Amino acid sequence: MNKHQQSGMTTLLITSMLLIVALLFSLASYKNLFYQIKRTQNEVLARQAHWAAEGGLECGFAEISNKSDVSTSLDKCKTVIDGQPLTLSIVTDDSKSVLTSKTDNDYKKITKTIVAGGAKSSGVIKSSADLYFNGDYRFFPDPGNLRNTTNWDCVLLRYRNNVFIHDDGNLNTGFGSHDLSYTSPPYLDFF
Incomplete structure (x- = not known):
């Protein structure tokens, strides 16, 4: 036997x-790559479902706020958003209502608690923080509770702790009783 005739077979065997081995490594890396692609697709679908449910929730809240009625129809908001049919429901208990928005396959469910009517306190300007005024302004008090047939407990401001008034010297800023006398009633049925 000739040694040179067998060298091609050895080279072919080693190359094969x-x-x-290279094919096995590439198949193993493709399996990991396909896993990462599927995971990314799932994250995209989860975000789409979240924002579709969030959009339905905001639409329902806007409908309720615009009509000031928690029993209003929410059919406008149940339309399909990017292929995600929504289910909107509202459950009323005492003064609280819970608005629920979820995707059709229950993939994402978001709820929002709505307090009907708010605090119902009087006052022209209401804030849960401090107030800062800069510039020229004029306010007319909001009639609160009727004290007697001709006198009202009028409220102008409701604020947390402090009211800051910036006056640069050119404006007549501040609060005083000279601007609080107003001859026209604040609304037609006011007596």
Whole structure:
């Protein structure tokens, strides 16, 4: 036997083995790549479902706020958003209502608690923080409770702790009783 005739077979065998090992490594990396692609698709679908449910919730809240009625129809908001049919429901208990928005396949469910009517306190300007005024302004008090047939407990401001008034010297800023006398009633049925 000739030694040179067998050298091609050895080269072919080694090359084939190296190609098989490279193929196994590439298949293993493709499995990981397909897993990452599927995971990314799931995250995209989750975000789409979240924002579709959030959009339905905001639409329902806007409908309730515009009509000031928690029993209003929410059919406008149940339309399909990017292929996500929504289910909107509202459950009323005492003064609280819970608005629920969820995607059709229950993939995402978001709820919002609505307090009907708010605090119902009187006052022209209401804030849960401090107030800061800069510039020229004029306010007319909001009639609160009727004290007697001609006198009212009028409220101008409701604020947390402090009221800051900036006066640069050119404006007549501040609060005083000279601007609080107003001859016209604040609304037609006011007596």
